[in-house]
Amino acid sequence: MLLPMAASCEKWLEATSSSQIADDKLFSTRNGFHEALIGVYLKMGQPATYGANYTFLVNDIVCCPYATHNKSFIKGLQQNLFSAVSVEPYIEDMWSGGYSIIANINKTLFELERRRDIVPDELEYNLIKGELLAARAYVHFDLMRMFGLDSWVGENADKVTVPYVTEYSSEPTPQRTYAQTVELLLKDINGALECLKDDPVRGTVRDDFESTINADGFWNDRAKRLNYYAVEALLARVHLWRRDYVSAGQMAADVATNALDKGLVKWIDVSAFQQEVQYDYRDWTFSCEHLFSLEITNLYSNLAVYHFPNMVSDAVLVSETAVGELFRDFSHYGIDADFLHEDVRGPAGLLKYSTSGYQMYKFYSSNGYFEAFRGRMPMIKLPEMYLIQAEAALHAFDYDGALALIDQVRHHRGVSTSIAEVMQFIVPEQSYFGRDQQIASVILREYLTELLAEGQLLYAVKRYYGEYGRPLFSMNVNVVNFSAKIGTSAISIMYPYPVAETTYGRIQEQ
Numbered sequence: 001m002l003l004p005m006a007a008s009c010e011k012w013l014e015a016t017s018s019s020q021i022a023d024d025k026l027f028s029t030r031n032g033f034h035e036a037l038i039g040v041y042l043k044m045g046q047p048a049t050y051g052a053n054y055t056f057l058v059n060d061i062v063c064c065p066y067a068t069h070n071k072s073f074i075k076g077l078q079q080n081l082f083s084a085v086s087v088e089p090y091i092e093d094m095w096s097g098g099y100s101i102i103a104n105i106n107k108t109l110f111e112l113e114r115r116r117d118i119v120p121d122e123l124e125y126n127l128i129k130g131e132l133l134a135a136r137a138y139v140h141f142d143l144m145r146m147f148g149l150d151s152w153v154g155e156n157a158d159k160v161t162v163p164y165v166t167e168y169s170s171e172p173t174p175q176r177t178y179a180q181t182v183e184l185l186l187k188d189i190n191g192a193l194e195c196l197k198d199d200p201v202r203g204t205v206r207d208d209f210e211s212t213i214n215a216d217g218f219w220n221d222r223a224k225r226l227n228y229y230a231v232e233a234l235l236a237r238v239h240l241w242r243r244d245y246v247s248a249g250q251m252a253a254d255v256a257t258n259a260l261d262k263g264l265v266k267w268i269d270v271s272a273f274q275q276e277v278q279y280d281y282r283d284w285t286f287s288c289e290h291l292f293s294l295e296i297t298n299l300y301s302n303l304a305v306y307h308f309p310n311m312v313s314d315a316v317l318v319s320e321t322a323v324g325e326l327f328r329d330f331s332h333y334g335i336d337a338d339f340l341h342e343d344v345r346g347p348a349g350l351l352k353y354s355t356s357g358y359q360m361y362k363f364y365s366s367n368g369y370f371e372a373f374r375g376r377m378p379m380i381k382l383p384e385m386y387l388i389q390a391e392a393a394l395h396a397f398d399y400d401g402a403l404a405l406i407d408q409v410r411h412h413r414g415v416s417t418s419i420a421e422v423m424q425f426i427v428p429e430q431s432y433f434g435r436d437q438q439i440a441s442v443i444l445r446e447y448l449t450e451l452l453a454e455g456q457l458l459y460a461v462k463r464y465y466g467e468y469g470r471p472l473f474s475m476n477v478n479v480v481n482f483s484a485k486i487g488t489s490a491i492s493i494m495y496p497y498p499v500a501e502t503t504y505g506r507i508q509e510q
Contacts, residue, residue, distance in 0.1 A: 029118065032118075041294060045297075045299075047298075048093040064453075064457060065322030067356060071314070080493060082496055095497070103165070106165065109136075126198065130191075130192045137189045140184075141185060144181065149510075156178055192226070200214075223291065233255045235251050236248050236251035243467075249392025256385040266288050285362055285363065291382060293376050317359060320356075323351060344413050362454075381450075386409050390439075390446075444461070447460040
């Protein structure tokens with residue numbers, strides 16, 4: 001059903017930029033608003049943003065444990081040389097790509113209000129508006145984290161950040177302070193939650209839903225879109241970034257409980273995954289755990305250029321040392337080497353060995369790959385909600401509670417030994433870490449293992465460095481690549497504004 005719609009949206013998006021408006025014909029029918037909404041998700045999946053740069057390419061390479069690479073672009077990212085000639089165009093595309101998505105969202109919201117009679121059903125109107133507001137918040141939040149500081153509170157609250165654009169206009173949007181911008185961000189998220197309060201995922205579907213607004217099936221597959229629980233999960237992320245750990249933990253717990261109870265998500269069947277010998281039938285991204293994901297037609301081809309090139313020597317590979325630290329470290333420190341085979345995120349699952357390192361198989365695809373798993377980019381996943389709760393517990397000095405939440409994630413990855421049993425080998429109590437930093441180190445390590453190639457790890461690393469001011473690993477090597485940040489205090493990763501923006505007068509405060 002969505003194929004003709006997707007083709008139509010792609011044509012519209014090809015002819016649309018932040019300074020152009022779509023043909024009025026698009027918004028003359030109810031289906032036109034459906035196309036525009038799907039068009040937003042298609043645009044989010046383009047390489048400039050979540051189809052490459054915001055996920056496995058730029059965001060991941062600047063902070064993840066990939067082997068040293070000779071290609072100037074990759075090497076520049078690994079060394080955080082964001083103004084280098086080979087890197088700068090990618091950073092500029094990330095800025096313009098994000099604001100182009102936002103422009104399309106604002107245009108659709110404007111038309112939705114102006115042509116209220118085209119979508120007369122109150123529920124459908126609210127569902128469309130709710131997803132659009134959530135998407136606007138989602139993209140702005142990532143722009144703030146990529147092009148902004150690692151903390152928005154305290155002395156940084158009155159500094160200015162990226163423009164938060166809420167109007168479809170040719171007039172430039174002024175910059176606001178972090179405090180003011182966060183208010184706009186929360187307004188969009190809370191507005192989305194209000195609009196989505198009757199989202200079918202919550203189990204309160206009205207009697208005529210299937211025969212009226214969902215007669216064509218447009219509102220199916222809610223886990224692939226910004227549904228109510230995905231928006232709550234986004235709010236948990238925002239609270240975490242604001243250092244409001246109590247609210248973050250409560251919201252993440254609500255998401256995990258309700259999304260599981262309502263059947264929106266379920267944990268991967270570890271045994272079935274391990275026993276499936278055909279790669280074409282392995283759910284490499286654990287799609288059943290996605291609270292929100294994008295379906296990107298060219299995802300594998302976007303990735304293959306870097307991770308599966310014709311010559312293995314040109315591949316971006318997870319280093320042998322890093323894989324040992326993340327998945328095999330227990331055998332290094334005296335625990336049974338079978339751990340290598342237990343964790344389905346490790347070499348037995350997401351990483352495939354090559355002569356120089358490991359190729360990342362998370363977005364594997366082929367002509368025969370199972371269609372339901374194909375092209376799935378996780379945007380928010382169930383296990384992240386447990387790690388957020390673990391952070392909240394840590395900051396409440398509930399160390400046992402934090403470790404128990406980590407163990408829940410590890411259990412659903414096939415790991416049988418508790419994290420408490422192995423912590424002494426990862427972060428010895430005799431080290432310079434306090435108990436809180438030991439557990440924080442383990443949580444960050446789980447983020448690394450869980451979110452590899454999804455783009456979110458950059459934000460976790462940036463937030464941790466901002467809070468603790470130094471690496472949180474006492475393993476053999478620092479598996480997070482901060483070669484440009486040697487010393488006890490870390491320089492925060494912050495992509496520079498494009499030259500055109502600073503020339504125009506935008507301020508990027510340090």
